[in-house]
Amino acid sequence: MRDVSFGSYYPAKSFVHNMDARAKILISIAFIVAVFLVRSFHFLGFAACAFFVVLSAVTARIPFFKVIKSIRTILFFIVLSAVLQVLFNKNGTPLWEGGFITDIGLINAGFIVARITLVVTGASLLTFTTTPVELADGIESLLTPLKLIKLPVHEFALIMSIALRFIPTLIDETDRIIKAQKARGADFESGNIFKRLKALIPVLIPLLISSFRRADELADAMDARCYAGSKNRTKYKKMKLSYRDIIGFIVIAGLITGVVFLNKFYIVLAVGV
Amino acid sequence: MxxxxxxxxxxxxxxxxxxxxxxxxxxxxxxxxxxxxxxxxxxxxxxxxxxxxxxxxxxxxxxxxxxxxxxxxxxxxxxxxxxxxxxxxNQLVASIVEDDVAFGPENIGVKREEIKERIDFALSAVGMQDFLKASPMRLSGGQKQRIAIAGVLALxxxxxxxxxxxxxxxxxxxxxxxxxxxxxxxxxxxxxxxxxxxxxxxxxxxxxxxxxxxxxxxxxxxxxxxxxxxxxxxxLCVPLATSIADKLKENGVDVRGDVFTAEDLGAALCV
Structure with a gap:
């Protein structure tokens, strides 16, 4: 359990891994916008977005099956939305006489599947190539302007990075408690779901108590190291945009322009028809 | 004073x-x-x-x-x-050694260039200079504690x-x-x-x-x-070597002088 890697960071040395976390976050957001800009009935736009995902995965040296696997967790959600579209869409012509499944329903289902798949795979590339710490730092840096309206950005970022830091520690601890309770005869494997959930109570309570104790000690340790909030605090880590990030911005700008252009192109075509 | x-x-x-x-x-x-x-x-x-x-x-x-x-x-x-x-x-705040050591100096507003110097100083004082970019989770207890000491020494x-x-x-x-x-x-x-x-x-x-x-x-x-x-x-008890010397004396072994460390014990026995 010790070496458990939370999140889905995929360690590799690549162009994308070396990009600034802030740039990657912004590009990911822009990519999601691009996907939603694609008008319905226009698969070419989706093809452009898919090409962007493939291009990114290749430059990030992420094996393609990894990217595909990232959909697995929300597969149920994708299938459900598609089925709902197919079953309840009333527009368009029914596929057969008196049938309730219409051609537009099917096409819409296709769009939804394409949209969700693209958004999830695109976002997964961000977490594949950026460590949680880098992400937290990047978010802090991007949120810095909010300090102007008195939002506690520094505290928020610190909470995030401490939470990340303690995930493996708490997983270790859970493991230990489960072993200790098993040694005293606790049974976590048999019985129905309610019995099993109930069996977890003797794990959760010690875990909760020990987390509070840890928090207390951590607070003392932080105090002892002169922590006094963001006032007069300096920052050791410096984030720097490089040529890589500029290239990334150019590519995503190209994608958005392309999608918008394809949308227009379609309208012209439609009018032409 | x-x-x-x-x-x-x-x-x-x-x-x-x-x-x-x-x-x-x-x-x-x-x-x-x-x-x-x-x-x-x-x-x-x-x-x-x-x-x-x-x-x-x-x-x-x-x-x-x-x-x-x-x-x-x-x-x-x-x-x-x-x-x-x-x-x-429960003392380490960051997921990377150098970030953790930097925490103290950051708190007191040390300039970036000097923080770098302080990190190098503190990590070499505890002999952990090769672990600058390591994750504390993967270190042994002794190494983690040395990082905790470095974090304090950086101040x-x-x-x-x-x-x-x-x-x-x-x-x-x-x-x-x-x-x-x-x-x-x-x-x-x-x-x-x-x-x-x-x-x-x-x-x-x-x-x-x-x-x-x-x-x-x-x-x-x-x-x-x-x-x-x-x-x-x-x-409280006495150091291990002292209690061994006591037991030896009780059992009639001739142990001369005060014994507090393993070296003392060795010297007292090997005359």
Whole structure:
């Protein structure tokens, strides 16, 4: 359990891994916008977005099956939305006489599947190539302007990075408690779901108590190291945009322009028809 | 004036249950002092009073001329007195070694270039310079504790207080920390080790014996460990080598002189 890697960071040395976390976050957001800009009935736009995902995965040296696997967790959600579209869409012509499944329903289902798949795979590339710490730092840096309206950005970022830091520690601890309770005869494997959930109570309570104790000690340790909030605090880590990030911005700008252009192109075509 | 002066300090968490009673002592610059005592003797409370994590109910703690009773000198005291706790896991704030060591200097507003220097200084002081980019989760207990010490050293404290910092470590980890303490002493850092390992206390210049909130004995390791009655009153045992020598004497082996360390024992037996 010790070496458990939370999140889905995929360690590799690549162009994308070396990009600034802030740039990657912004590009990911822009990519999601691009996907939603694609008008319905226009698969070419989706093809452009898919090409962007493939291009990114290749430059990030992420094996393609990894990217595909990232959909697995929300597969149920994708299938459900598609089925709902197919079953309840009333527009368009029914596929057969008196049938309730219409051609537009099917096409819409296709769009939804394409949209969700693209958004999830695109976002997964961000977490594949950026460590949680880098992400937290990047978010802090991007949120810095909010300090102007008195939002506690520094505290928020610190909470995030401490939470990340303690995930493996708490997983270790859970493991230990489960072993200790098993040694005293606790049974976590048999019985129905309610019995099993109930069996977890003797794990959760010690875990909760020990987390509070840890928090207390951590607070003392932080105090002892002169922590006094963001006032007069300096920052050791410096984030720097490089040529890589500029290239990334150019590519995503190209994608958005392309999608918008394809949308227009379609309208012209439609009018032409 | 001594670097650290504790005068008539009392402290209690609950009313009428004093944890420390009228404790006074001085520590000079460059000294290595060990505070030993049984569980509940008030050792950890004393440690927290030294860097103003706790403020004495009565009496004063003065560090380098700054009194902990004065709120304005809080950070002056914490900069001078570095406190390292028992559990390394609960002291590290960052997921990367260099970020964790940088935490202290960042807090006191050190400039970026100097933080880099301080990280290098602190990590090489504990012999962990090769772990700059490592994740503390993957290190051993002793290594994690060395990182925790580095995190405190990055504030350049004059006094390092180790509050049972070896209690959760295996013998190898304890040896690592002992080695670090040795180096720091050479560099002139004042060290106060709060411990219940008698062998660790043996390496100090002076020992304070704490029992039920009072210092019942102060003296060199030899003086303290020769005074069996005080140790018994404080519910403490003697160093391992001493107890072996005692057992040997009981069984009629001729052990000459005082024995406190393994070296002493070897010398006493191999004449």
């Amino acid at each position: 001594a670097l650290l002066e504790v005068q008539n300090v009392s402290y209690s968490y609950e009313k009428n249950k004093p944890v420390l009673k009228n404790v006074s002592f001085r520590v000079e610059e460059g000294e290595h002092v060990a505070v030993i005592g049984h569980n509940g003797s008030g050792k950890s409370t004393l440690a927290k009073l030294l860097n103003a994590l706790l403020i004495p109910a009565s009496g004063t703690v003065t560090v380098d001329g700054f009194s902990s009773a004065d709120k304005k000198s809080l950070f002056e005291i914490r900069k001078r007195v570095g406190l390292v706790f028992q559990n390394p896991d 350049k404290p004059k006094i390092l207080v180790l509050d049972e910092s070896t209690a959760m470590l295996d013998p190898a980890g304890r040896a690592e920390i002992a080695e670090v303490v040795k180096t720091l002493k050479k560099d002139g850092v004042t060290v106060i080790s709060v411990t219940h390992y008698m062998d660790e206390a043996m390496t100090a210049d002076r020992i304070f014996v704490l029992s039920k909130g009072e210092i019942i004995k102060t003296g060199s390791p030899k003086e303290v460990f020769s005074d069996r009655e005080t140790l018994k009153a404080a519910e």
